[in-house]
Amino acid sequence: MSAAPDDDQATRTQDATPAEKPAPVPVVEAQHLGLVGPEGPVFTDVSLSVAPGRLTVLVGPGDSGRSSLLLALAGRMRGCTGTVRWQGRSVRSGRDLRALRHGTSVARIATLVAPEARLTVAESVVERALLDGTRTAAAEQAFAAAEDLLDVHLDRSTVAERLTPYERSILAVALALVRPADLVVLDDLDADLDLADQRRLLDALVHLAASGPAVLATTTEPSPVPAGATLVTLTPPQES
Secondary structure (H helix, E strand, O other), X not given: OOOOOOHHHHHHHHHHOOOOOOOXXXXXEEEEEEEEEOOEEEEEEEEEEEOOOOEEEEEOXXXXXXXXXXXXXXXXXXXXXXXXXXXXXXXXXXXXXXXXXXXXXXXEEOOOEOOOOOOEHHHHHHHHHHHHOOOHHHHHHHHHHHHHHHOOOOOOOOEHHHOOHHHHHHHHHHHHOOOOOOEEEEXXXXXXXXXXXXXXXXXXXXXXXXXXXXXXXXEOOOOOOOOOEEEEEOOOHHHO
């Protein structure tokens, strides 16, 4: 007949059981977020969470407010209702909004933010460094590191409009990484890309998010989105 374990032994056994790790704090969250423009609702009652280390893809048609939602989540759209949380903190004050803006970097949003078509790749890096208040040498270093992560290396003398559609998307993302950020946003990742290049870009963004900042992107087609990404479906406001 075996002896029952004493209290100290039972305690040691319990202590040896590994504790569950708490879920990581989302980089950015939206709760019941909405926006009404001059012509009516732009998006309504959107709730989502962007986890660190992951690619999150918003999928919806052109009238689902994708671009405006990206601007709102990057702290660049006023007039929204609902709640945005950045790194676990509600964005309420001007200071909170500045922290959100500083922590996010916009690669491309509609026609509002995009690489200048007539600049070379090298000139694009210099321009982005000036816009982001980053030293040119540091920006070039960060751009080259981003190319490594994205597995594409661009000819610095090539004018942006002469790049392939895939390379233009990579350029936009790499430029967003010339300064440190916790979240990179990319609108219309499917712009001018066939399904094969969409999958290629999505795989590159999954790898980027796993190695650096979280990535939030939009597209119209869910089928190329890989299992390694989080998919959020958006519907036009009248269908919500």
